[in-house]
Amino acid sequence: MIFEGTVHVLGDSIDTDVMIPGRYLSILDPAQIAKHIFEEVDPGFVQRVKPGDILVAGTNFGAGSGREQAPLGLKALGLSCVVAASFSRTFYRMAIDLGLPIITCPEAARAAKQGQQGRVDTAAGEITFDGRLFRTNPLPKFVQEIVDEGGLTNWVRREIQRRRAIPGTTR
Amino acid sequence: MGKTIAEKILERHSLDDAVTIEPGNIVRAWVDLVLLNDANGPVAIRHFQNMGGEAVASPDKLAMVCDHFAPAPNAAAARMLGDMRRFAKEKGIRHFFDAGKGGIEHTLIPEQGLLGPGDLIAGGDSHTGTAGAFGAFGTGMSWAGMAAIMVLDETWFRVPESLRFNLFGAKPAFVTGKDIILKVLQEVGVDGGLYKSIEFGGPAVAAFNIDERMAICNMLVEAGAKTGMVEPDEITAAWAKQHCKRDYVLLKADADARYEARFDIDLSQLRPLVAKPYSPGNVVTVDSIKGVHVDQVYMGNCANGTLTDLRQIASILKGRKIASGTRAIIVPATQKVYLQAVAEGLIEHFVDAGAAVTTPTCGACFGGHNGALDDGEVAVATINRNFKGRAGHAGSQVYLGNSYVAAAAAVAGEIIDPAKL
Numbered sequence: 001m002i003f004e005g006t007v008h009v010l011g012d013s014i015d016t017d018v019m020i021p022g023r024y025l026s027i028l029d030p031a032q033i034a035k036h037i038f039e040e041v042d043p044g045f046v047q048r049v050k051p052g053d054i055l056v057a058g059t060n061f062g063a064g065s066g067r068e069q070a071p072l073g074l075k076a077l078g079l080s081c082v083v084a085a086s087f088s089r090t091f092y093r094m095a096i097d098l099g100l101p102i103i104t105c106p107e108a109a110r111a112a113k114q115g116q117q118g119r120v121d122t123a124a125g126e127i128t129f130d131g132r133l134f135r136t137n138p139l140p141k142f143v144q145e146i147v148d149e150g151g152l153t154n155w156v157r158r159e160i161q162r163r164r165a166i167p168g169t170t171r
Numbered sequence: 172m173g174k175t176i177a178e179k180i181l182e183r184h185s186l187d188d189a190v191t192i193e194p195g196n197i198v199r200a201w202v203d204l205v206l207l208n209d210a211n212g213p214v215a216i217r218h219f220q221n222m223g224g225e226a227v228a229s230p231d232k233l234a235m236v237c238d239h240f241a242p243a244p245n246a247a248a249a250r251m252l253g254d255m256r257r258f259a260k261e262k263g264i265r266h267f268f269d270a271g272k273g274g275i276e277h278t279l280i281p282e283q284g285l286l287g288p289g290d291l292i293a294g295g296d297s298h299t300g301t302a303g304a305f306g307a308f309g310t311g312m313s314w315a316g317m318a319a320i321m322v323l324d325e326t327w328f329r330v331p332e333s334l335r336f337n338l339f340g341a342k343p344a345f346v347t348g349k350d351i352i353l354k355v356l357q358e359v360g361v362d363g364g365l366y367k368s369i370e371f372g373g374p375a376v377a378a379f380n381i382d383e384r385m386a387i388c389n390m391l392v393e394a395g396a397k398t399g400m401v402e403p404d405e406i407t408a409a410w411a412k413q414h415c416k417r418d419y420v421l422l423k424a425d426a427d428a429r430y431e432a433r434f435d436i437d438l439s440q441l442r443p444l445v446a447k448p449y450s451p452g453n454v455v456t457v458d459s460i461k462g463v464h465v466d467q468v469y470m471g472n473c474a475n476g477t478l479t480d481l482r483q484i485a486s487i488l489k490g491r492k493i494a495s496g497t498r499a500i501i502v503p504a505t506q507k508v509y510l511q512a513v514a515e516g517l518i519e520h521f522v523d524a525g526a527a528v529t530t531p532t533c534g535a536c537f538g539g540h541n542g543a544l545d546d547g548e549v550a551v552a553t554i555n556r557n558f559k560g561r562a563g564h565a566g567s568q569v570y571l572g573n574s575y576v577a578a579a580a581a582v583a584g585e586i587i588d589p590a591k592l
Contacts, residue, residue, distance in 0.1 A: 013361050013450065017558040022537035025210050026240065026247035028217070040565035060362035060395060064556055065537065066297040066311045068214055089366050089397055090297055090311050097315035142197050142327060152315040156222040156322055 001101060001147075003080035005052035007118040007129060008045075012058035016070040016091065025067060030076035037073045051078030054120060056112040058084065062091020071095040081120050083127055085109040096143055099151030103127070105136035122147070173425025175333040176400050177368035180308040180422060184291045186325055194332040194429075201325050203290040203417070204232055208276050208533075210239040211295030211314045213254040218318035227262045228324035234266040234276075234285055235259050239533045241270035244540035274505025274531035277301035277389065277473040281381075282505055287419030288403050288411050293320060298473050298555065303388030303400030304381055306407050306421060308368075310398045331397045333368040334359070335430040338375035340439035345589045347483065348383030349475060349553065349573035352390040353444040354436055357454035364394035367431070370424060372402040375438050381410050382479035386573075389474040390555045393451040443589065445551075446571040449559045457576050457588050467550040468493075468581035469562075470574060471502025472536040475553035478508050480574040485517040487578035487589060488524040494584030499526035500542045506531060526581070538562045544569070551580040 018041045020033060027033050038045040049055075055074065061084040062070060071094045074082065081101040095102045101122050108127040111134070112118070119128040125138040139147060149155040174182070174192070182192045184200040192198065207215055212235055219227075227233055235255055240248035252269075259267035266285060273279045277298050280286050288306035292299060295317045302309030312326070320326045336355060355369065369391050379387065384401045391399040401407070403421035411419050445460060447453040470476075470484055481503060493499045501521050503509035509531065512518050521528050527542075534541030536554040544550055544563035550570070552562070557569035570586065579589035 015556075015558045017538075017556065017561040021560050022539050023543075025537070025539070026245070026251055028214060040560040060365060063361060063395070064297070064393075064558055064561075066295070066313075067210070068314045086362060086365055088395060090313065090392075093316060094313040097313040097319075140197055140329075152313070152319055153218060153221050156319050159323060160223055 001122050003054060003120045005054045005080055005118060007054050007056050007112050007116040008049060009112050009114045010057040013060040013063045014057055015064035016062055016067050017064055019070040020073050030072050033069045033073040034076035037077060046077060049077050049079060052080050054118040055079050055082045056109055058109055059086045060088055062088040066090035068094050071098050071100045075100040083108055083120060096146055097152035105134055108134035172429060173427035175368060175428045176370050176422050176424050177308055177331055177333055177398055180289060180291055181328060181330055192330055194330050196330045197327055198330060199325055199327050202293045202320060204234060204286055204292045205317055205320050206276060206294035206299055207235045207317060208239050208296055209237045209241060209251050209255050213251040215295055215314045215317040216254055216258050218315045219321050222318055222322050224322040227321045230263050231265060233264050234280055235264055236268045236273055236276035236279060237270055238275045239539060241532055275473045275476060275533060278476060278504035281305055282507055284414040284416040287415040287417055288407055289420035289422050293326060297392045298389050300391045300398050301385050301389040301473060303398060304384035306400050306403035308398050331366055331368045332431045333370055335433045336371045337373035337435050338371060338438060339373050340375055340437040342378040342438045343441060345443050345575045346441045347573040348379050348386035350441055350444045352387045353446055353454045356394055356452045358434060359394050361393060361450060361452035362395045364396035367396050369396045369399035376401055377404060380479060382477035386474050393555060443573055443576050446557060448557050448568040451556060451571060460586050463586040464549060465497055465551050465580045465585055466548040468499045468577050469535055469542055469550055469552040470577045472554045474555045475574055476502055476504030478511055481512045481517050483574040484578040485520045487575060489520045491524055491582045493525040493581050497581055497584040499581040501526050501528045504531055535562060551577050553577050
């Protein structure tokens with residue numbers, strides 16, 4: 001998949017509490033969650049990002065509490081993908097499972113500047129900021145399979161069909 | 172080549188003989204327990220339905236605990252608790268714990284004997300790694316991932332690299348398991364354990380009982396770790412014999428196991444530590460920040476709401492008063508811990524001192540309810556995170572420390588070394 005959009009740059013160890021505070025964890029509607037993304041630390045964020053924009057962060061993005069409202073809110077804001085130097089592992093897995101494309105590339109994450117035009121090809125592992133190309137590892141094959149299905153829900157539905165087609169299979 | 176504890180546990184749960192258990196490989200595996208709470212459970216239930224789930228594949232492997240919003244602070248939270256109740260009833264989930272009947276999941280599940288050494292445990296909550304206190308591999312995962320296990324009875328794991336911490340030396344007074352994990356965070360930082368298993372061994376692990384081991388493992392995720400555990404010993408074996416309802420296995424690392432790095436902690440050099448706002452990795456000695464005024468002290472949560480913690484708190488509060496201008500909230504982690512604290516007279520000391528003692532709940536730890544902070548307020552808490560805005564207003568500040576440090580701050584009205592109270 002290829003994504004093109006304006007780059008928004010964030011720092012290191014951006015935690016999920018600043019993405020979506022705990023008091024909003026009883027909100028499950030993605031559009032409602034999106035309204036509160038970064039509201040304590042950057043109230044203008046939700047107005048600045050446009051559908052298709054690309055989020056670029058430093059190390060340990062999505063640190064702390066594992067809460068699906070974080071990747072779900074970013075996706076509902078219309079952000080097309082997240083590039084980071086590294087991800088918290090719960091955030092990584094949640095994003096993949098919810099169909100929010102993310103990719104790890106320390107060099108690109110360090111070089112990115114606010115407002116640049118970005119292009120991300122997740123399958124090829126190629127990231128371009130204002131024409132400068134960075135290469136990174138593609139996703140592991142099994143993880144790419146989930147991404148190709150648009151998230152874990154579709155992947156599981158297909159797996160259920162596969163098992164039903166083989167009599168006597170429970171796994 | 173030898174194996175780490177995490178590698179041995181994954182090997183026992185692998186469904187894929189063709190995949191070797193080596194860091195970086197992805198392995199399909201079965202799990203012993205899926206752990207849902209009332210924050211992630213209602214979302215996992217929706218995923219389960221969207222996936223076409225009908226019956227839960229292994230209903231007795233699912234535990235559902237109402238702790239984040241229980242008792243409900245508002246109607247939206249009450250609806251989430253209702254979702255939990257309905258699903259548990261409809262799917263025949265035996266291990267369902269409502270308000271008043273359980274407590275905070277990570278303390279409750281071992282107390283109920285629902286996990287054991289050698290287990291592989293997947294939870295929707297990031298502090299599922301607390302299970303490492305019992306020699307189990309616990310890890311927080313995606314909520315859709317929880318639903319997928321409920322449907323398919325299996326999941327996938329990337330085999331983690333491992334770090335080893337060797338503990339030795341005599342434990343000084345007022346140093347607890349909390350200080351070990353704060354020392355680890357000082358050592359490796361908030362991303363030094365990213366994707367890894369952090370394992371503890373050495374002669375001085377015997378200085379920490381099961382409750383303090385839970386405090387150590389609870390915050391491994393604060394270093395980014397996937398999981399981690401205290402190497403099982405006589406203390407683990409005695410606990411397992413008394414509590415476990417299933418078969419269990421005490422797995423130690425091989426002498427030639429591949430650890431990416433090894434660290435030593437000399438306990439005799441440790442002093443009580445505190446993590447300053449706004450990062451659990453911002454660790455200093457309590458002495459270096461003495462005198463900081465404290466508006467609120469919060470003692471409890473899944474890291475430090477055990478009977479051991481309540482006894483430590485009582486040893487400070489007994490016969491003393493909470494300082495004027497400071498308020499204290501004490502939250503036993505489970506109903507059983509609460510009852511034992513009543514029997515031992517600890518609760519009487521707390522109430523006499525002027526502390527609010529509340530029912531088990533995650534409440535204020537995540538800024539949900541039961542003690543949220545306002546702009547400009549400063550708190551000392553025995554919880555696991557002090558990110559900006561986590562415990563209430565973004566202008567509030569939280570210092571993380573052990574139960575002695577917290578209780579001493581409540582009495583002094585400011586941060587103080589408990590030895591100097």
